[in-house]
Amino acid sequence: MIITEHLHKRFGSQQVLRDVHITCRPGACIALIGPNGSGKTTLIKSILQMVIPDRGKIIFQGDDITGQCEYRAKIGFMPQMTRYPENMTIGEVISMMMDIRKDQKNRDEELLEQYQLKDIYHKRMGTLSGGMRQKVGACLAFLFQPDVFILDEPTAGLDPLSTEILKQKIIKEKSKGKTTIITSHVLSELDEMISEVIYMHEGQVLFQKSMEDLKLATQEVKLSKMIAKMIA
Numbered sequence: 550m551i552i553t554e555h556l557h558k559r560f561g562s563q564q565v566l567r568d569v570h571i572t573c574r575p576g577a578c579i580a581l582i583g584p585n586g587s588g589k590t591t592l593i594k595s596i597l598q599m600v601i602p603d604r605g606k607i608i609f610q611g612d613d614i615t616g617q618c619e620y621r622a623k624i625g626f627m628p629q630m631t632r633y634p635e636n637m638t639i640g641e642v643i644s645m646m647m648d649i650r651k652d653q654k655n656r657d658e659e660l661l662e663q664y665q666l667k668d669i670y671h672k673r674m675g676t677l678s679g680g681m682r683q684k685v686g687a688c689l690a691f692l693f694q695p696d697v698f699i700l701d702e703p704t705a706g707l708d709p710l711s712t713e714i715l716k717q718k719i720i721k722e723k724s725k726g727k728t729t730i731i732t733s734h735v736l737s738e739l740d741e742m743i744s745e746v747i748y749m750h751e752g753q754v755l756f757q758k759s760m761e762d763l764k765l766a767t768q769e770v771k772l773s774k775m776i777a778k779m780i781a
């Protein structure tokens with residue numbers, strides 16, 4: 550469970566998060582959506598302590614994360630832009646991460662296999678296409694079987710088959726009770742995966758609602774139409 554309470558963040562004169570409250574329960578697959586610049590990545594980075602909020606509290610599995618770092622090992626994070634040393638090969642990046650997390654014996658290599666990354670372990674990160682980098686990022690996010698997945702535009706640059714593989718993986722993890730927060734501007738991709746929506750606008754959470762509540766409130770079945778009605 551992740552709870553944020555009264556989160557505020559300002560960059561210079563710009564207020565980027567305004568009194569943000571969200572609750573992410575085990576088994577929830579939450580779409581974090583909203584226009585460009587609405588604060589989605591800043592919220593995600595605050596949960597990961599890559600950004601330090603000016604005010605407010607973040608509770609992860611019952612504990613305030615302030616000053617903590619161990620909780621991070623329970624989160625599989627896939628950033629918007631995966632950056633790795635350009636000279637390292639895919640194999641070196643994967644084995645470096647496995648070495649850092651050598652205490653974690655139970656690994657999930659399903660995506661590594663499905664994306665057939667082992668066949669291209671010799672390729673250097675600097676030579677990879679955007680989609681291939683995304684696949685490396687996805688494999689790393691799932692590799693150490695975390696309790697929570699935070700996926701920032703995970704399908705950006707992925708081809709349709711690779712997108713489908715990732716979607717099925719997210720659905721499978723959700724069925725195991727894992728918590729997922731996923732940002733995407735492609736709402737049609739989210740329909741079959743998500744159980745809840747958090748909609749942000751200008752640093753504020755306009756609403757957090759379950760798909761059932763959204764369906765009832767809008768009488769729509771497609772997420773894009775639900776959102777269009779909710780923000781009209």
Ligand SMILES: Nc1ncnc2c1ncn2[C@@H]1O[C@H](COP(=O)(O)OP(=O)(O)OP(=O)(O)O)[C@@H](O)[C@H]1O
Pocket residue numbers: 560561563565583584585586587588589590591592
């Ligand atoms: N490190 C930073 N320094 C200054 N401004 C920042 C920083 N990070 C984010 N911002 C600003 O904060 C605002 C919110 O950015 P954020 O990346 O959280 O938005 P977003 O909702 O994730 O957008 P997108 O959909 O385009 O990814 C933007 O105006 C952005 O320029």
